[in-house]
């Protein structure tokens with residue numbers, strides 16, 4: 226009985242929905258040496274791994290001049306269902322190093338061929354997004370994390386909804402719209418979406434055809450090159466009943482801060498659900514210094530902008546993480562010694578405090594029990 230339980234137990238981050246499918250993996254992975262079985266599985270099929278979730282890039286299809294949808298066939302253990310609006314961790318190997326980022330799923334789950342999609346906007350100053358949009362070859366094997374996040378529609382779906390999105394912030398919301406349509410649900414939806422120009426609107430045809438086909442979805446496109454940026458103070462004018470609507474907003478930091486302040490001032494903060502793709506970093510990074518990972522017996526010299534999460538990963542340490550943006554708390558660990566600086570606020574944290582490795586850098590020296 227214990228052997229059965231042990232062999233069914235999923236490996237970390239792997240769906241436990243059908244534990245039976247874990248038996249083979251569990252036995253192969255656990256019963257012999259820890260390294261070899263996975264290598265054998267990998268030889269048979271690169272998507273079979275007992276240790277981690279994997280996917281294979283099916284195709285990369287351009288949406289706008291700087292955006293593409295990446296379709297991925299998921300391997301063993303990836304959950305069959307997730308909530309539209311949730312995001313997934315994607316790990317890509319470039320020059321021998323794994324780089325991880327989070328992307329909202331634009332697919333809505335439970336496809337028979339186990340295919341998911343994400344839609345990525347190339348950030349010209351960024352490292353991975355340009356590679357995903359311009360350089361990712363179909364067939365590439367990537368690593369995945371299970372879908373997660375609280376940014377999704379509740380059940381039952383509210384009768385009146387407001388979506389406020391801008392740029393690539395449309396991605397979790399297009400998944401919600403696809404979910405509503407596929408379930409035949411028809412809440413009254415008002416959607417304000419901003420983009421610099423019409424040509425920059427991701428999923429333009431899909432949103433416009435939905436708005437043309439049904440009365441319960443009202444789309445308002447705002448082209449910021451013509452009318453300026455979204456201003457939450459004008460909600461009264463654009464959506465007179467916004468106070469009665471449950472709102473989901475996703476877009477640039479300034480837009481979300483504006484929305485948050487507006488709802489806060491109106492005493493309606495609990496009606497607003499926000500997904501942030503990025504954090505505002507303070508100019509006052511850490512001083513840099515030495516980080517020691519005591520359990521692994523490794524250390525590194527860091528500049529003040531490199532996060533402890535990145536440093537650990539560079540050293541090959543299995544670091545816990547989720548959003549990598551200071552949102553989900555998955556990366557929280559106690560600071561075993563020394564000082565770190567929070568890159569969002571510039572605040573220093575000391576030994577004994579719990580810190581988020583994804584938004585902390587070393588300040589002088591620090592030790593983590595990892």
Ligand SMILES: Cc1cc2nc3c(=O)[nH]c(=O)nc-3n(C[C@H](O)[C@H](O)[C@H](O)COP(=O)(O)OP(=O)(O)OC[C@H]3O[C@@H](n4cnc5c(N)ncnc54)[C@H](O)[C@@H]3O)c2cc1C
Pocket residue numbers: 312326327328329330343344345346347348350351352353354355374393396397500501502503506530531548549550
């Ligand atoms: C929950 C969630 C969902 C997301 N969903 C999507 C999505 O659906 N589509 C999408 O396109 N993106 C999404 N993102 C954003 C995505 O994860 C990446 O952050 C984005 O693609 C940029 O990655 P990059 O590697 O190109 O940029 P990075 O190399 O990570 O850099 C991003 C920006 O930060 C700046 N930066 C980097 N390092 C530093 C530093 N040390 N100090 C100061 N500034 C620095 C860069 O100049 C750049 O402007 C999501 C993020 C989260 C958290």
Ligand code: FES
Pocket residue numbers: 545546547548549550551552553554555556557581582583584
């Ligand atoms: S990984 Fe989500 S808060 Fe650090």
